[in-house]
Amino acid sequence: MNGDKGPTLASLSSQDVGSKDSGKIFGNLIETSRNLPTTSSELGTILLSVNEIKKRAHELREKSKPKRDHTRAHYLLAGSGLAIQDVESSLKALKSRKLIEQNVISRDSDSDLDTYLRTKKDENILSSIERSLASAAKDFDNFVNQNFNLDWEQRKEEVRENFGILVKRRKGDRLLAKDGADASPPTWGETGRAILDGESRLNVNENFTTRTKFENYAKIINSFNNARQTEVEFPLAKEITESLTRSANAVNRQLPEAWKILEHARESNDVVNKSKEFLEAQFLEYVDNLYRKNSSEGLPTNVNKVKSFIDHKLKNPNNTWKYGNLTIVNGVPIWAFIFYLLRAGLAQDALEVAIANKLSFKKVEQSFLTYFKAYVSSVDRKLPNEFVTRLHTEYNQHIKNALDGDPFRLAVYKIIGRCDLTRKNISSITLSIEDWIWIHIMLIKENNSSDYPLYEKYDLTDFQTIVTSYGASVFNGSYIIVLMLSGLYELAVQNAMTINEIDAVHLAIALAHYNKLKISTYGKDTLSELISTNEGKTELNFAKLLGNYTKSFKFSDPRIAVEYLILINLGGNKDAANVCHEALRELVLETKEFTILLGKVNRDGTRIPGVIEERQSLLSLSDEKDFLHKITEQAARRADEDGRVYDSLLLYQLADEYDIVIRIVNKLLSDLLSNTDLAQPLLNTDDNNETSPVLIAKKLINVYVNNLEIAQKIHSKNKEICILLLKVVDIRRSYYTQNWHETLEMIEEIDLIPLVDEASSRRRAQEFSNLGPEITKNIPKLLIITMTCVSKIIKALNHSEYQSSAKTQQVEALKRLGKNCMIYAGMIQYRMPRETYSILINLEVGL
Structure with missing residues (x-):
C-alpha cells in the first residue's frame, strides 16, 4: 500500500x-x-x-x-x-438535506399494496398498448407494401392493354369478386363504345314545343313496340304522317312529303316503280285539287282534269299559249295533252287520245301510234326491242333537231323510246323538280344487257350519282324529297338532321323498320361517324343515331330511352343485338334508375320486372334469364364499387344473388352496431325499410327463411351471423332502456361472452378469430355492456336495505362472472380498441 x-x-x-x-x-x-x-x-x-x-x-x-x-x-x-x-x-x-429517504414503504401496509397493484396493472396496460401499437404499425406497413405493389401491377397491366400491348396471362388467372365468387372484371359493353355519349346537343326539354313533339313521337314508338311484341302489324309511317298533319307546329314541307313517299313504298324495295307511282299519283292529286278550285266545263273525268290543268298552266293571261310551236288540235295542244296524261300515270287515256287524233299527226309521226300501242300494252311500260331501233332512227332524223317541232312531242318520244340518253334533260319545257325526277325515272332501265351500247345504259345508280353531284343547293329546299325518291334514304336522314333531329330520327326508325336503310356493321370503330361508305355504298350508323337521340333524355325519361334503344335491334342480326344489349347496359349504369329499368322486390320477396325485362322478347336474347342476370349483376358491382350500398342490395336481389345480399346486410348491421355509441338508440323514428340496416335485415331474414327456394341459395353461416346480429340489436335495445337483468340474460343466451368459468374464457379466446369480422368487431361493446350490467346490478344490491346470505351469494356470483369476463377480455385485449380495456378495468375496480 x-x-x-x-x-x-x-x-x-x-x-x-x-x-x-x-x-x-x-x-x-x-x-x-x-x-x-x-x-x-x-x-x-x-x-x-x-x-x-x-x-x-x-x-x-x-x-x-x-x-x-x-x-x-x-x-x-x-x-x-x-x-x-x-x-x-x-x-x-x-x-x-433529505438526500436519504426517511420514510420507506411498509410491505405490510394495505394501502401501499393497493397502490402498488393498481400501478403495476397500469404499467402492464401501457406496456401492452405500446407493443400493440408497434405490432399494428408493422402490420400496416406490410399491408400497404403488399397492396401497393399489387395495385401497381394491376394498373400497369391495364395501361399496357389500353395501348394495345398484349399481356400474356397465366392459365387459370381470374379476377375474384369481393364476395369470393369467380367473376370476370365488369365490362360495361364488349367494345366500350359509349353509345349514349354522342355529340348531339338536342334537349327535348328545352321548350314546350319540343317537349310536345318528343312526347307525341314517344307515344307512337311505345305503341309500335307493343305491336311488335304481340306480332301485330303497325302502320308506323301512317301514324307519324297523320301526327305531322295534325300538329299545329310549323313543319318543313319536305318531312311530311318524305313520310308520304315512305308510306307509299313501304312494302316494296323497287325504288324506280314506287317512285314513279308516287310522283304520278301526287301529280294527279294536284290536278284534281286544281280542277276543284276552278269551275271547269265537262264531266270530272281524269282526261278533263288534265285538260283543265293544261289550260291553266300553258296559257298566258291573254289566252295565248306559252309555247309557240305547240301542235293544237281542236283547241288542245295534243302532244302536251299526251305528255301530261302520261305524267299523271294515265297511259291508257293517253293512248285513247292519240288514237282519237291520229289524223292530226304529221307524216313523220304516223308510225308513233304503233310504238305507243306497244309501249302501253307492255307490262313494264317499256318499248319492245323490235321497235327501239326504228323509233331511235325517226327521233334522230326528224324529231331531235326539228326547228319548229313541238317540245312536248320531243319529250314524249324521249320517254317512250328512251332516246338520246346523253341528254336526259328537256330544256325547252319548264319542269318542276318532281317533273324532272319523273322524267329521269322514266328513262331508267334496270338489268341492262351487256350488249347495249354504253350511251343507252342508264340505271338507278346513275341517277343517284346525278342527284348527289347536284347537291342540296340545286333542288331549292326539296333535296330530302329527291333523295327519298331516288332511294338515297341514308342521305335523306342525314339531311333531315339539319332541319330537325327529332323528325330525322323517327324517319330513320321507319326506314329501318321497312328495310330501306343500309345499316353499318358494328365494329369497334364504327360509332365515330353517322354516315360512312362501304364498298361504294352509303351506310347509316343506326345505333349512333339512336344513341345520340337517347342521350338527350336518358336521365329525365329512362323508360322512354329503353323504348328507343331496343330499336337498335330492328335489323335482328347478331351485331345489332349485341350493340343493343350494350346500350341498355350503359343506360342502366349511367342513369342508376334500377327500379324502373331492372325492377324491384316486394316486401314478400316477389320481383316486379323493370321495363327491360318487359321488352326482353324484342332483344333477340339467346338466354333471356342469363342476360338479365348479367346486366343486373354488372350494375350491382358498379353500385358496390361506387359505394352505393343500398342500390347494390336491390340489384343483387334482382340478380338472385341472395347470399351476397345477406353478406352485405351483415356488414351494414355489424358496422351500425360497432359504430353507434352505447348511449344512442340503433333505430330512429325516421328510419324505414329502405335505409335502416336493422329493418332491412329483419325483413330479409323473415322473407328468406320462409322461402325454401331462396333459403337454399344462402350459406348457413351467413344466415346464422345475420340472426345473431339481430339478437345483438335486441341486447342493445334492452341495454338502452336500462333493463340490466334482461340484458345480462340475453347476453348469456347468445353465448358469445364466456361467463361460466376461467376455462370457458380461455377456450373462447382461442376461438375468437373463428367468429368472423362481423361478430368480432362487436365483442368489445358486448364486454362493456356485460360489465356495466354486472356493475349496475351489484351496486343496486349493495344499496338495498335488507341484508341476507342470498344477496351476498348473488353479489359474489356476479363478481365471479365479471372476473371471467375480464379474463376473456385480458386474453383478447390486443384485438380490441385501446380504450375498451381501460373502460373494463375501471368497471372491474368498481365492483
Whole structure:
C-alpha cells in the first residue's frame, strides 16, 4: 500500500477531513459516478418504475442497516486518520438535506399494496398498448407494401392493354369478386363504345314545343313496340304522317312529303316503280285539287282534269299559249295533252287520245301510234326491242333537231323510246323538280344487257350519282324529297338532321323498320361517324343515331330511352343485338334508375320486372334469364364499387344473388352496431325499410327463411351471423332502456361472452378469430355492456336495505362472472380498441 503513488486513506489526517465541507466527499462520489455505464453502453438501460426503485432501496437499507457498535470500523480506520465522529456528522448532514429517504414503504401496509397493484396493472396496460401499437404499425406497413405493389401491377397491366400491348396471362388467372365468387372484371359493353355519349346537343326539354313533339313521337314508338311484341302489324309511317298533319307546329314541307313517299313504298324495295307511282299519283292529286278550285266545263273525268290543268298552266293571261310551236288540235295542244296524261300515270287515256287524233299527226309521226300501242300494252311500260331501233332512227332524223317541232312531242318520244340518253334533260319545257325526277325515272332501265351500247345504259345508280353531284343547293329546299325518291334514304336522314333531329330520327326508325336503310356493321370503330361508305355504298350508323337521340333524355325519361334503344335491334342480326344489349347496359349504369329499368322486390320477396325485362322478347336474347342476370349483376358491382350500398342490395336481389345480399346486410348491421355509441338508440323514428340496416335485415331474414327456394341459395353461416346480429340489436335495445337483468340474460343466451368459468374464457379466446369480422368487431361493446350490467346490478344490491346470505351469494356470483369476463377480455385485449380495456378495468375496480 505504501508503494502506491497516489494519496490513500492512511495519508489523510483527521484534520484534513474535518477542515473540508462534508459535501466534498459526495462530490467526489458524483464525479466517480460519471464512469458508470450510460445509454450508449452495451449494457442497455435500466427501466424501473419509481415504486420499484423505492422497494429496492428499502431492501438494500434493511440489509446494510448500520449498527451503533463501531468497533470494527475503529480498527479499519485507525491508521487512516479518519475520525468516526466525522462520518456520523456527515450522515446526519445528509439526513438533514433529505438526500436519504426517511420514510420507506411498509410491505405490510394495505394501502401501499393497493397502490402498488393498481400501478403495476397500469404499467402492464401501457406496456401492452405500446407493443400493440408497434405490432399494428408493422402490420400496416406490410399491408400497404403488399397492396401497393399489387395495385401497381394491376394498373400497369391495364395501361399496357389500353395501348394495345398484349399481356400474356397465366392459365387459370381470374379476377375474384369481393364476395369470393369467380367473376370476370365488369365490362360495361364488349367494345366500350359509349353509345349514349354522342355529340348531339338536342334537349327535348328545352321548350314546350319540343317537349310536345318528343312526347307525341314517344307515344307512337311505345305503341309500335307493343305491336311488335304481340306480332301485330303497325302502320308506323301512317301514324307519324297523320301526327305531322295534325300538329299545329310549323313543319318543313319536305318531312311530311318524305313520310308520304315512305308510306307509299313501304312494302316494296323497287325504288324506280314506287317512285314513279308516287310522283304520278301526287301529280294527279294536284290536278284534281286544281280542277276543284276552278269551275271547269265537262264531266270530272281524269282526261278533263288534265285538260283543265293544261289550260291553266300553258296559257298566258291573254289566252295565248306559252309555247309557240305547240301542235293544237281542236283547241288542245295534243302532244302536251299526251305528255301530261302520261305524267299523271294515265297511259291508257293517253293512248285513247292519240288514237282519237291520229289524223292530226304529221307524216313523220304516223308510225308513233304503233310504238305507243306497244309501249302501253307492255307490262313494264317499256318499248319492245323490235321497235327501239326504228323509233331511235325517226327521233334522230326528224324529231331531235326539228326547228319548229313541238317540245312536248320531243319529250314524249324521249320517254317512250328512251332516246338520246346523253341528254336526259328537256330544256325547252319548264319542269318542276318532281317533273324532272319523273322524267329521269322514266328513262331508267334496270338489268341492262351487256350488249347495249354504253350511251343507252342508264340505271338507278346513275341517277343517284346525278342527284348527289347536284347537291342540296340545286333542288331549292326539296333535296330530302329527291333523295327519298331516288332511294338515297341514308342521305335523306342525314339531311333531315339539319332541319330537325327529332323528325330525322323517327324517319330513320321507319326506314329501318321497312328495310330501306343500309345499316353499318358494328365494329369497334364504327360509332365515330353517322354516315360512312362501304364498298361504294352509303351506310347509316343506326345505333349512333339512336344513341345520340337517347342521350338527350336518358336521365329525365329512362323508360322512354329503353323504348328507343331496343330499336337498335330492328335489323335482328347478331351485331345489332349485341350493340343493343350494350346500350341498355350503359343506360342502366349511367342513369342508376334500377327500379324502373331492372325492377324491384316486394316486401314478400316477389320481383316486379323493370321495363327491360318487359321488352326482353324484342332483344333477340339467346338466354333471356342469363342476360338479365348479367346486366343486373354488372350494375350491382358498379353500385358496390361506387359505394352505393343500398342500390347494390336491390340489384343483387334482382340478380338472385341472395347470399351476397345477406353478406352485405351483415356488414351494414355489424358496422351500425360497432359504430353507434352505447348511449344512442340503433333505430330512429325516421328510419324505414329502405335505409335502416336493422329493418332491412329483419325483413330479409323473415322473407328468406320462409322461402325454401331462396333459403337454399344462402350459406348457413351467413344466415346464422345475420340472426345473431339481430339478437345483438335486441341486447342493445334492452341495454338502452336500462333493463340490466334482461340484458345480462340475453347476453348469456347468445353465448358469445364466456361467463361460466376461467376455462370457458380461455377456450373462447382461442376461438375468437373463428367468429368472423362481423361478430368480432362487436365483442368489445358486448364486454362493456356485460360489465356495466354486472356493475349496475351489484351496486343496486349493495344499496338495498335488507341484508341476507342470498344477496351476498348473488353479489359474489356476479363478481365471479365479471372476473371471467375480464379474463376473456385480458386474453383478447390486443384485438380490441385501446380504450375498451381501460373502460373494463375501471368497471372491474368498481365492483
